Amino acid sequence: MWRYEKRLQYPVNISQTNPKLAQFIISQYGGPDGESAASMRYLSQRYAMPYDKGKAILTDIGTEELAHWEIIAAIVHQLTRNLTPQEIEESGFGPYYIDHTTGIWPQAAGGIPFNACEFQSKGDPITDLFEDLAAEQKARTTYDNILRMVKDHDVCDPIRFLREREIVHFQRFGEALRDVQDHLDSRNFYAFNPAFDPGQKPCGCKKNQ
Protein backbone atom coordinates (compact mmCIF):
# COMPACT_ATOMS: atom_id res chain seq x y z
CA MET A 1 0.00 0.00 0.00
CA TRP A 2 1.34 3.41 -0.91
CA ARG A 3 0.50 7.00 0.04
CA TYR A 4 1.75 10.04 -1.82
CA GLU A 5 3.90 12.62 -0.01
CA LYS A 6 3.30 16.01 -1.60
CA ARG A 7 6.92 17.04 -2.23
CA LEU A 8 9.85 15.95 -4.38
CA GLN A 9 12.63 13.93 -2.72
CA TYR A 10 15.03 16.67 -3.92
CA PRO A 11 13.89 20.15 -5.07
CA VAL A 12 13.74 21.10 -8.77
CA ASN A 13 13.65 24.82 -9.68
CA ILE A 14 14.73 25.49 -13.25
CA SER A 15 14.43 29.06 -14.56
CA GLN A 16 15.78 28.60 -18.12
CA THR A 17 13.84 26.32 -20.50
CA ASN A 18 15.83 23.97 -22.75
CA PRO A 19 13.76 21.54 -24.86
CA LYS A 20 16.84 19.92 -26.40
CA LEU A 21 18.13 18.94 -22.96
CA ALA A 22 14.62 17.74 -21.98
CA GLN A 23 14.77 15.29 -24.85
CA PHE A 24 18.03 13.83 -23.48
CA ILE A 25 16.88 13.71 -19.86
CA ILE A 26 13.52 12.05 -20.65
CA SER A 27 15.52 8.86 -21.20
CA GLN A 28 15.69 8.53 -17.42
CA TYR A 29 11.87 8.69 -17.37
CA GLY A 30 11.18 5.91 -19.87
CA GLY A 31 14.49 4.74 -21.33
CA PRO A 32 16.37 1.44 -20.97
CA ASP A 33 18.13 2.39 -17.70
CA GLY A 34 15.49 4.82 -16.47
CA GLU A 35 13.73 5.29 -13.17
CA SER A 36 10.45 3.62 -14.24
CA ALA A 37 12.28 0.40 -15.17
CA ALA A 38 14.20 0.61 -11.89
CA SER A 39 11.09 0.93 -9.75
CA MET A 40 9.18 -1.83 -11.57
CA ARG A 41 12.23 -4.10 -11.51
CA TYR A 42 12.77 -3.91 -7.75
CA LEU A 43 9.12 -3.89 -6.71
CA SER A 44 8.42 -6.88 -9.00
CA GLN A 45 11.42 -8.86 -7.76
CA ARG A 46 10.33 -8.67 -4.11
CA TYR A 47 7.96 -11.62 -4.34
CA ALA A 48 10.75 -14.10 -5.12
CA MET A 49 13.07 -12.78 -2.37
CA PRO A 50 13.14 -15.26 0.56
CA TYR A 51 15.08 -13.11 3.07
CA ASP A 52 13.90 -10.12 5.10
CA LYS A 53 16.88 -7.84 4.38
CA GLY A 54 16.36 -8.35 0.65
CA LYS A 55 12.59 -7.83 0.89
CA ALA A 56 13.14 -4.56 2.76
CA ILE A 57 15.82 -3.20 0.41
CA LEU A 58 13.83 -4.08 -2.75
CA THR A 59 10.70 -2.44 -1.27
CA ASP A 60 12.50 0.68 -0.10
CA ILE A 61 14.72 1.26 -3.15
CA GLY A 62 11.77 0.44 -5.46
CA THR A 63 9.78 3.11 -3.61
CA GLU A 64 12.64 5.65 -3.80
CA GLU A 65 12.87 5.03 -7.57
CA LEU A 66 9.24 6.17 -7.93
CA ALA A 67 10.29 9.43 -6.27
CA HIS A 68 13.22 9.69 -8.73
CA TRP A 69 10.82 9.08 -11.61
CA GLU A 70 8.85 12.08 -10.37
CA ILE A 71 12.02 14.24 -10.12
CA ILE A 72 12.88 13.45 -13.76
CA ALA A 73 9.34 14.37 -14.84
CA ALA A 74 9.61 17.66 -12.91
CA ILE A 75 12.92 18.46 -14.66
CA VAL A 76 11.51 17.68 -18.14
CA HIS A 77 8.34 19.64 -17.34
CA GLN A 78 10.26 22.72 -16.22
CA LEU A 79 12.63 22.53 -19.21
CA THR A 80 9.68 22.59 -21.65
CA ARG A 81 7.46 25.29 -20.11
CA ASN A 82 6.06 28.14 -22.24
CA LEU A 83 7.80 27.08 -25.46
CA THR A 84 7.14 28.94 -28.71
CA PRO A 85 6.68 27.03 -32.00
CA GLN A 86 9.96 28.57 -33.17
CA GLU A 87 11.88 27.26 -30.11
CA ILE A 88 10.36 23.82 -30.66
CA GLU A 89 11.42 23.75 -34.29
CA GLU A 90 14.95 25.04 -33.68
CA SER A 91 15.68 22.76 -30.70
CA GLY A 92 14.76 19.49 -32.41
CA PHE A 93 11.93 18.93 -29.90
CA GLY A 94 9.44 18.82 -32.80
CA PRO A 95 8.95 15.05 -33.16
CA TYR A 96 8.14 14.67 -29.43
CA TYR A 97 5.92 17.76 -29.48
CA ILE A 98 3.85 16.47 -32.39
CA ASP A 99 2.82 13.34 -30.45
CA HIS A 100 2.71 14.62 -26.86
CA THR A 101 2.67 18.45 -26.97
CA THR A 102 4.59 19.15 -23.73
CA GLY A 103 2.99 16.30 -21.78
CA ILE A 104 5.25 13.78 -20.05
CA TRP A 105 5.44 10.36 -21.70
CA PRO A 106 7.88 7.51 -20.95
CA GLN A 107 10.30 7.15 -23.83
CA ALA A 108 14.06 6.85 -24.39
CA ALA A 109 16.12 9.76 -25.70
CA GLY A 110 15.90 8.22 -29.18
CA GLY A 111 12.08 8.08 -29.05
CA ILE A 112 11.69 4.36 -28.28
CA PRO A 113 8.67 3.84 -25.98
CA PHE A 114 9.05 2.40 -22.48
CA ASN A 115 8.98 -1.39 -22.53
CA ALA A 116 8.95 -3.95 -19.69
CA CYS A 117 11.64 -5.87 -21.61
CA GLU A 118 14.03 -3.25 -20.23
CA PHE A 119 14.11 -5.13 -16.92
CA GLN A 120 13.93 -8.68 -15.66
CA SER A 121 12.26 -10.44 -12.76
CA LYS A 122 13.74 -13.92 -12.98
CA GLY A 123 12.44 -15.52 -9.78
CA ASP A 124 15.99 -16.21 -8.56
CA PRO A 125 17.44 -13.81 -5.95
CA ILE A 126 21.10 -14.08 -7.03
CA THR A 127 20.23 -13.59 -10.70
CA ASP A 128 17.94 -10.66 -9.83
CA LEU A 129 20.43 -8.92 -7.52
CA PHE A 130 23.22 -9.11 -10.12
CA GLU A 131 20.81 -7.47 -12.57
CA ASP A 132 20.04 -4.78 -9.97
CA LEU A 133 23.73 -4.02 -9.41
CA ALA A 134 24.25 -3.68 -13.17
CA ALA A 135 21.12 -1.50 -13.48
CA GLU A 136 22.41 0.97 -10.88
CA GLN A 137 25.73 1.23 -12.73
CA LYS A 138 23.99 1.69 -16.10
CA ALA A 139 21.84 4.47 -14.64
CA ARG A 140 24.94 6.15 -13.19
CA THR A 141 26.62 6.01 -16.61
CA THR A 142 23.52 7.59 -18.18
CA TYR A 143 23.58 10.40 -15.58
CA ASP A 144 27.29 10.92 -16.34
CA ASN A 145 26.42 11.18 -20.05
CA ILE A 146 23.65 13.68 -19.25
CA LEU A 147 25.92 15.76 -16.98
CA ARG A 148 28.44 16.20 -19.82
CA MET A 149 25.66 17.86 -21.86
CA VAL A 150 24.35 20.16 -19.09
CA LYS A 151 25.70 23.66 -18.48
CA ASP A 152 22.85 24.98 -16.31
CA HIS A 153 23.40 24.65 -12.53
CA ASP A 154 19.63 24.42 -11.90
CA VAL A 155 19.59 21.19 -13.95
CA CYS A 156 22.97 19.80 -12.83
CA ASP A 157 22.08 20.00 -9.16
CA PRO A 158 19.15 17.51 -9.07
CA ILE A 159 20.84 15.29 -11.69
CA ARG A 160 23.95 15.07 -9.45
CA PHE A 161 21.72 14.08 -6.54
CA LEU A 162 20.16 11.28 -8.62
CA ARG A 163 23.61 10.10 -9.72
CA GLU A 164 24.75 9.87 -6.09
CA ARG A 165 21.70 7.76 -5.23
CA GLU A 166 22.68 5.21 -7.91
CA ILE A 167 25.99 4.75 -6.09
CA VAL A 168 24.31 4.31 -2.69
CA HIS A 169 21.82 1.82 -4.16
CA PHE A 170 24.69 -0.16 -5.73
CA GLN A 171 26.28 -0.43 -2.28
CA ARG A 172 23.03 -1.53 -0.60
CA PHE A 173 22.29 -4.13 -3.30
CA GLY A 174 25.83 -5.44 -2.85
CA GLU A 175 25.13 -5.89 0.86
CA ALA A 176 21.80 -7.58 0.10
CA LEU A 177 23.59 -9.96 -2.30
CA ARG A 178 26.12 -10.79 0.41
CA ASP A 179 23.24 -11.53 2.82
CA VAL A 180 21.63 -13.87 0.27
CA GLN A 181 24.95 -15.64 -0.28
CA ASP A 182 25.39 -16.07 3.49
CA HIS A 183 22.26 -18.26 3.37
CA LEU A 184 23.65 -20.44 0.54
CA ASP A 185 26.32 -23.02 -0.20
CA SER A 186 29.60 -21.05 -0.31
CA ARG A 187 31.19 -23.62 -2.65
CA ASN A 188 28.48 -23.09 -5.28
CA PHE A 189 26.10 -20.15 -4.91
CA TYR A 190 24.10 -21.42 -7.89
CA ALA A 191 23.70 -24.96 -6.49
CA PHE A 192 19.97 -24.22 -6.15
CA ASN A 193 17.48 -21.35 -6.43
CA PRO A 194 16.45 -20.41 -2.87
CA ALA A 195 13.21 -18.92 -4.17
CA PHE A 196 12.08 -22.14 -5.84
CA ASP A 197 13.85 -25.23 -4.52
CA PRO A 198 15.14 -24.27 -1.07
CA GLY A 199 17.93 -26.46 0.23
CA GLN A 200 18.06 -28.88 -2.69
CA LYS A 201 19.43 -29.09 -6.19
CA PRO A 202 16.95 -28.37 -8.99
CA CYS A 203 17.57 -31.65 -10.80
CA GLY A 204 14.80 -34.20 -10.27
CA CYS A 205 17.09 -37.15 -11.09
CA LYS A 206 17.49 -39.91 -8.52
CA LYS A 207 20.66 -41.94 -8.01
CA ASN A 208 20.48 -45.53 -9.25
CA GLN A 209 19.87 -47.86 -6.36
Add this chain to the structure above:
Amino acid sequence: MACKNPLLQKVYETGFALDEIALYLDTHPADKQAMEYYQYIQKANQDAVSAYEQSYGPLLINQVNSNTWTWANSPWPWEGGM
Protein backbone atom coordinates in the same frame (compact mmCIF):
# COMPACT_ATOMS: atom_id res chain seq x y z
CA MET B 1 -13.09 -10.54 3.04
CA ALA B 2 -12.18 -9.72 6.63
CA CYS B 3 -8.58 -10.03 7.73
CA LYS B 4 -7.58 -12.32 10.60
CA ASN B 5 -6.14 -9.63 12.84
CA PRO B 6 -8.85 -7.34 14.32
CA LEU B 7 -6.40 -4.47 14.83
CA LEU B 8 -5.30 -4.66 11.18
CA GLN B 9 -8.92 -5.04 10.05
CA LYS B 10 -9.63 -1.65 11.65
CA VAL B 11 -6.68 -0.17 9.68
CA TYR B 12 -8.08 -1.67 6.45
CA GLU B 13 -11.55 -0.23 7.12
CA THR B 14 -10.54 3.26 8.20
CA GLY B 15 -7.77 3.38 5.57
CA PHE B 16 -10.19 2.62 2.76
CA ALA B 17 -12.77 5.10 4.10
CA LEU B 18 -10.00 7.72 4.07
CA ASP B 19 -9.06 6.86 0.45
CA GLU B 20 -12.70 7.07 -0.61
CA ILE B 21 -13.58 10.39 1.08
CA ALA B 22 -10.28 11.94 -0.16
CA LEU B 23 -11.18 11.20 -3.81
CA TYR B 24 -14.64 12.66 -3.24
CA LEU B 25 -13.17 15.80 -1.65
CA ASP B 26 -10.71 16.23 -4.54
CA THR B 27 -13.70 16.93 -6.80
CA HIS B 28 -16.06 18.36 -4.11
CA PRO B 29 -13.77 20.53 -1.96
CA ALA B 30 -16.66 22.75 -0.73
CA ASP B 31 -18.79 19.89 0.67
CA LYS B 32 -18.85 20.62 4.44
CA GLN B 33 -20.47 17.32 5.39
CA ALA B 34 -17.76 15.40 3.51
CA MET B 35 -15.07 17.49 5.23
CA GLU B 36 -16.56 16.62 8.63
CA TYR B 37 -16.53 12.93 7.71
CA TYR B 38 -12.87 13.27 6.62
CA GLN B 39 -11.96 14.71 10.03
CA TYR B 40 -13.84 11.93 11.82
CA ILE B 41 -12.23 9.14 9.75
CA GLN B 42 -8.77 10.77 9.86
CA LYS B 43 -8.82 10.48 13.67
CA ALA B 44 -10.23 6.92 13.57
CA ASN B 45 -7.49 5.91 11.11
CA GLN B 46 -4.72 7.48 13.22
CA ASP B 47 -6.01 5.62 16.30
CA ALA B 48 -6.28 2.31 14.39
CA VAL B 49 -2.75 2.66 12.98
CA SER B 50 -1.29 3.51 16.43
CA ALA B 51 -3.02 0.54 18.06
CA TYR B 52 -1.78 -1.85 15.34
CA GLU B 53 1.79 -0.48 15.37
CA GLN B 54 2.08 -0.87 19.16
CA SER B 55 1.56 -4.61 18.86
CA TYR B 56 2.91 -5.48 15.40
CA GLY B 57 5.51 -2.87 14.42
CA PRO B 58 5.57 -0.01 11.93
CA LEU B 59 3.28 0.36 8.90
CA LEU B 60 5.36 3.26 7.56
CA ILE B 61 9.14 3.54 7.40
CA ASN B 62 9.08 6.79 9.41
CA GLN B 63 7.16 5.17 12.27
CA VAL B 64 9.75 2.82 13.76
CA ASN B 65 9.26 3.54 17.46
CA SER B 66 11.75 1.15 19.01
CA ASN B 67 15.50 1.06 19.50
CA THR B 68 15.90 -1.78 17.01
CA TRP B 69 15.18 -1.79 13.25
CA THR B 70 11.83 -3.60 13.11
CA TRP B 71 10.91 -2.32 9.64
CA ALA B 72 12.48 -5.28 7.82
CA ASN B 73 10.78 -7.95 9.97
CA SER B 74 8.46 -10.57 8.45
CA PRO B 75 5.65 -11.06 7.65
CA TRP B 76 5.49 -8.91 4.51
CA PRO B 77 2.05 -7.95 3.17
CA TRP B 78 2.18 -10.04 -0.02
CA GLU B 79 2.80 -13.27 1.89
CA GLY B 80 -0.76 -13.64 3.17
CA GLY B 81 -1.83 -14.36 6.74
CA MET B 82 -1.97 -10.69 7.67
